[in-house]
Amino acid sequence: MENFLIKRTSTTPKVEFNTKNNLFEISGNSRPEDVRVFYKPILDKLQQFRKAIVDKTDDYVDNPFVFNFKFNYFNSSSAKFILDILIEINKFYTDGINIQVNWFFEEGDYDMKEVGEELTVTLGFKPQYIMIK
Amino acid sequence: MLFCKIHRYIFIINMVKEVELLKYKGVLNFEQIGVILDKVQPELDNYSSDTLVKKRIYSVLVEVLENVHNHGYNNQEYLPQCILTRYDDNFVIKISNVVLNANIEKFKNILDYVNSLSEDEINKSFYGKIKEKTILEESEAGVGIIQIAKKASSKLVYNFKTINDKISYFTLKVTI
Secondary structure, three states, rough: OOOOEEEEOOOOOOEEEEOOOOOEEEEEEOOOOOOOHHHHHHHHHHHHHHHHHHOOOOHOOOOOOOEEEEEEOHHHHHHHHHHHHHHHHHHHHHHHOOEEEEEEEEOOOOHHHHHHHHHHHHOOOOOOEEOOO | OOOOOOOOOOOOOOOOOOEEEEEEOOOOOOOHHHHHHHHHHHHHHOOOOOOOOHHHHHHHHHHHHHHHHHOOOOOOOOOOOOEEEEEOOOEEEEEEEEEEHHHHHHHHHHHHHHHHHHHHHHHHHHHHHOOOOOOOHHHHHHHHHHHHHHHOOOOOEEEEEEEOOEEEEEEEEEEE
16 A cells, blocks of 8 residues: 655644554644545545555564654644544554554643543553653 | 830732733634734743643634634624733733624523533533534534633633624633
8 A cells, every 4th residue: 555645734734654664643733724625535544554454463463553643733623533533543453453552742731641641531542642852 | 015016018019911922903814824823833932931831822822713714704894803912920812703693692602601611521521522423513613612611721701792783793802
């Protein structure tokens, strides 16, 4: 499956989906003009990729697929779609694919840490919270 | 034995330091919101070293400006206005814009509902809305207001001033 890259703008995050390096990373600010138009293709790619590797879970045993969330800021409309991404990632987990989810937050930005905890509270995997100094 | 008491009267004068960090009056579209946010970021860095406070102010600004953009009523005579002021350790965002009288009841219901909630209830309400399977446009406005209340340090203060039979001027004051 091809890699996927969306460049960062002042209102949308950078999205890097590198299937060869087992990395999905989203970073920056999120307040898109049309939140559905921005996030729908990302959700579709994740879903397609999961379906493509669901029979290859052994490939990830020693080399987990890493999901990095490095938001500086996201608005309330984006929160719903970030939750949808986390729900899709949870399907990787329930399908038995070895994953590692990292949720980054700036030192002192405890709201960002809290939103990560709240959005994943009902999901099977638990992210690792990493403070950026 | 005579005790003399000397009373000293100390007059403490509370000097409130008031600094206006942002004042904008004009049309609010998606691009203009970006211009305003770009201007306010360095101001916040100058006036606060607290990351959490700065992020909360930024977040409230985005939500109030986007609310006006998405749900306000365009009127060339009464333009939207946004002011960010620092009063000592508090920051106050005051935003005003025209709304249709037909929508006042709906806005009041959302604001009064949010103001009736405790801090814990606001949190539960916010994440409850986010986790709803489908978010309708009307519900999105609600999520924005709940997000504002979540970041505010006191209850939301609002006012509707009637302009005519069709429109009113809405003002919302948020303290962080």
